[in-house]
Amino acid sequence: MKIIITLFTVVLLAGCGWIYEAGNSKSEAFDISKADMVVPEFQFINQDNEPFGTAQLAGEYWLATMIFTNCPSVCPTMIPNMRNLQHSMIEEDVDLQFVTFTIDPERDTPDLLKAYGTNIGADFDSWNFLTGYTSDEIATFAMDAFKSPVQYVEEDDDFLHSTSFFLVNPEGKVIRKYDGLKSNQEEFIKDLKQTIQ
Numbered sequence: 001m002k003i004i005i006t007l008f009t010v011v012l013l014a015g016c017g018w019i020y021e022a023g024n025s026k027s028e029a030f031d032i033s034k035a036d037m038v039v040p041e042f043q044f045i046n047q048d049n050e051p052f053g054t055a056q057l058a059g060e061y062w063l064a065t066m067i068f069t070n071c072p073s074v075c076p077t078m079i080p081n082m083r084n085l086q087h088s089m090i091e092e093d094v095d096l097q098f099v100t101f102t103i104d105p106e107r108d109t110p111d112l113l114k115a116y117g118t119n120i121g122a123d124f125d126s127w128n129f130l131t132g133y134t135s136d137e138i139a140t141f142a143m144d145a146f147k148s149p150v151q152y153v154e155e156d157d158d159f160l161h162s163t164s165f166f167l168v169n170p171e172g173k174v175i176r177k178y179d180g181l182k183s184n185q186e187e188f189i190k191d192l193k194q195t196i197q
Contacts, residue, residue: 030176030191037174039145044101045132047114052128054172061196062097064166065180066142066150068104069116074163078180079120082165086127088189094196098127103138103150103161105131146174167195
């Protein structure tokens with residue numbers, strides 16, 4: 001029994017959100033349109049310190065994720081995976097916008113997000129990194145838009161957050177969910193092409 005309790009505690013305190021993804025099957029990672037998740041209107045600030053939100057994304061498909069720049073665990077896997085998806089979409093001539101929300105807005109300034117995006121090879125023509133809200137506001141937004149909890153773990157200076165990529169259609173409805181930790185993206189690319197084109 002002690003081993004079970006210890007393992008549960010380790011899982012609970014592991015940080016940075018993979019716990020929320022445990023148990024998801026492949027089918028759950030794709031079509032989630034029946035969940036009727038709709039992104040509320042928003043306007044935040046991007047890496048160029050310019051307003052960016054639903055007005056700029058109107059009529060577009062866009063892929064959303066949540067990270068923070070000093071994340072010690074899953075984000076260093078998620079963001080290169082998203083970059084690879086972006087490069088694939090450009091190569092395949094698929095019109096898709098990419099939007100990354102920091103869940104640590106107090107530390108992640110526009111300048112820091114710009115440097116972060118540059119370092120990982122993001123193409124800013126179709127990828128915006130957003131900040132300009134409070135921690136409480138992004139936690140509420142993440143739950144409202146993506147049904148994804150965001151929680152700060154003070155003793156670890158870490159966050160629990162989703163590791164998924166969420167596809168939003170031009171009407172603002174969340175219709176797909178992909179595993180942001182999976183490096184083999186062939187299935188994602190195929191599904192994105194079929195859905196968008």
